[in-house]
Amino acid sequence: MPEKAILMQGNEACAEGAIAAGCRFFAGYPITPSTEIAESLSEKLPSVGGKFIQMEDEIGSIGAVLGASVAGLKAMTATSGPGFSLMQEGIGFACMAEIPAVIINVMRGGPSTGLPTKTSQGDIMQARWGTHGDHFLIALIPESVKESFYLTIKAFNLSEKYRVPVILLLDEAIGHMREKIFLPEYSDLLLENRVIPMLPPQWYKPYEVTPDFITPMAPFGTGYRYNITGLTHDEMGFPTSKENEIVANMNKLRDKILRSAGDIVDHEALYTDDANTLVIAYGSGSRSAKEAVEYLRSRRRKVGFFRPITIWPFPEKELAQIIKKVDQVFVVEMNQGQIIDVVRKVECFHKKIFGINRYDGEMITPNQIISKIREAR
Amino acid sequence: MNQKQKSKTTKQPPQKTEIRLSGSGGQGLILAGIILAEAAAIYDGVNAIQTQSYGPEARGGASKSEVIISTNEILYPKTTRLDYLLALNQESCDKYARDLKEKGLLIVDSGAVEHVPPVHSIRLPLVKTAREKVGRVMTTNIVSLGALVGISHIVSPKSLEKAVLSRVPKGTEQLNLKALKLGFEMAEEIRERFED
Numbered sequence: 001m002p003e004k005a006i007l008m009q010g011n012e013a014c015a016e017g018a019i020a021a022g023c024r025f026f027a028g029y030p031i032t033p034s035t036e037i038a039e040s041l042s043e044k045l046p047s048v049g050g051k052f053i054q055m056e057d058e059i060g061s062i063g064a065v066l067g068a069s070v071a072g073l074k075a076m077t078a079t080s081g082p083g084f085s086l087m088q089e090g091i092g093f094a095c096m097a098e099i100p101a102v103i104i105n106v107m108r109g110g111p112s113t114g115l116p117t118k119t120s121q122g123d124i125m126q127a128r129w130g131t132h133g134d135h136f137l138i139a140l141i142p143e144s145v146k147e148s149f150y151l152t153i154k155a156f157n158l159s160e161k162y163r164v165p166v167i168l169l170l171d172e173a174i175g176h177m178r179e180k181i182f183l184p185e186y187s188d189l190l191l192e193n194r195v196i197p198m199l200p201p202q203w204y205k206p207y208e209v210t211p212d213f214i215t216p217m218a219p220f221g222t223g224y225r226y227n228i229t230g231l232t233h234d235e236m237g238f239p240t241s242k243e244n245e246i247v248a249n250m251n252k253l254r255d256k257i258l259r260s261a262g263d264i265v266d267h268e269a270l271y272t273d274d275a276n277t278l279v280i281a282y283g284s285g286s287r288s289a290k291e292a293v294e295y296l297r298s299r300r301r302k303v304g305f306f307r308p309i310t311i312w313p314f315p316e317k318e319l320a321q322i323i324k325k326v327d328q329v330f331v332v333e334m335n336q337g338q339i340i341d342v343v344r345k346v347e348c349f350h351k352k353i354f355g356i357n358r359y360d361g362e363m364i365t366p367n368q369i370i371s372k373i374r375e376a377r
Numbered sequence: 378m379n380q381k382q383k384s385k386t387t388k389q390p391p392q393k394t395e396i397r398l399s400g401s402g403g404q405g406l407i408l409a410g411i412i413l414a415e416a417a418a419i420y421d422g423v424n425a426i427q428t429q430s431y432g433p434e435a436r437g438g439a440s441k442s443e444v445i446i447s448t449n450e451i452l453y454p455k456t457t458r459l460d461y462l463l464a465l466n467q468e469s470c471d472k473y474a475r476d477l478k479e480k481g482l483l484i485v486d487s488g489a490v491e492h493v494p495p496v497h498s499i500r501l502p503l504v505k506t507a508r509e510k511v512g513r514v515m516t517t518n519i520v521s522l523g524a525l526v527g528i529s530h531i532v533s534p535k536s537l538e539k540a541v542l543s544r545v546p547k548g549t550e551q552l553n554l555k556a557l558k559l560g561f562e563m564a565e566e567i568r569e570r571f572e573d
Contacts, residue, residue, distance in 0.1 A: 179418070179425070179427075284454075366452075366453050
């Protein structure tokens, strides 16, 4: 139901979405272009009984977030490239110890300190493989202020449900853009909360392999004493080097995500029924791509559009269904080509796949996309 | 969860108006863009989008804020061809004047911009008015908004006033209203001169 219209920034929408999702703890270190998320939550959190803390750096921030989550709160942080690099160790720990947490990375130009105030989509692969080891996690990427609000809520829901760190990737253009949104009644929102053990503490196995691979999580300080470690562990949470327990641990971390892909993965497809050309884009680039697609269709070109909303796990099955019907594919990215390799993996019959890339700190334009598609004919 | 945006189509200008406010960092241009977008999107009830671009400096350096106002959905959020350009320094005037449409209008600060390129343009004492008549040079952004909207009517003056009041820091309302009024008056003089 449309409530009052508000002019809101992408970053502010993330903060508002976090409050709506029940987030009650934020630890972070300010960094452009994500700072407004922290700024906004430093005002909002205390007024709903939550805690906001500015830490000494991003390593401390992710540590504080994981601690708060283990103690039972929905917790998050927000950062950009350089800070996201520092958080990788903590993100890996959260994967291994199955600690829910939401990490927002508002992407700016890189590598290193790069372009603090400019936009980029350079961290797509870092979100997937930034932390070491053979791991699985979830990453979402919004294209608007409204979607920033709803995907922040979805990030918390997935994180709580699957006990996994969820990364929300904005790019600077989305983070700093202001547009009109209608906020819903928060009591109407569907919120997930982590499952709490029903068993008495002495029977609780904190990492038990259950049929759906999701183990109830006891908040620290409630009488359930258990071990949390980054080491490969058994069902009790203690380090193990027994082959069968190692494999069980690794498979659990994988299967809880991949076997639920149907619940996790989300995408948007437009005009794909008659398309012979497909444009794939995500984040702010998809706005330009949609405008390009609309224009080309008005010129009777049979162009379709595909946008991953969940970028990890990538909607491979959904894309495979669409891509088999087209002759050529264009992948629009504000980097030098990261998702294009995933698309090549989905489409292994060597169809024509072209990248349309921009990495000078500015948003890719509809005209750039239109002329590349025309050139390729 | 999917709300249709209701855009009340009043007697708005063409379909799409593109505005760029430019100058140096610290002149309040990003806030001015937010106020303009809010006047359009919230109080006039059409669609509007605001984006910004600035350097890593806290003050100085080039700064610009862009607003697109449209009766339709806005996808690509940046401007391409400008209907209005506000330039508060020479650098931004030189850099951006070429982005104007043929019938676009350039508004420059008469004190800061000496050389005006050969486009439709108006020179106004924006900084001077803020400094001498309002008494605070930091209200240049609001004086400029008043002048821009008074000349162009891209949003209704009443909506602009509401948006100014909702966005300026508490305690500065009267000061900013005065700045806005002086901007409107400046526009009024220009309009009269054109009608004569």
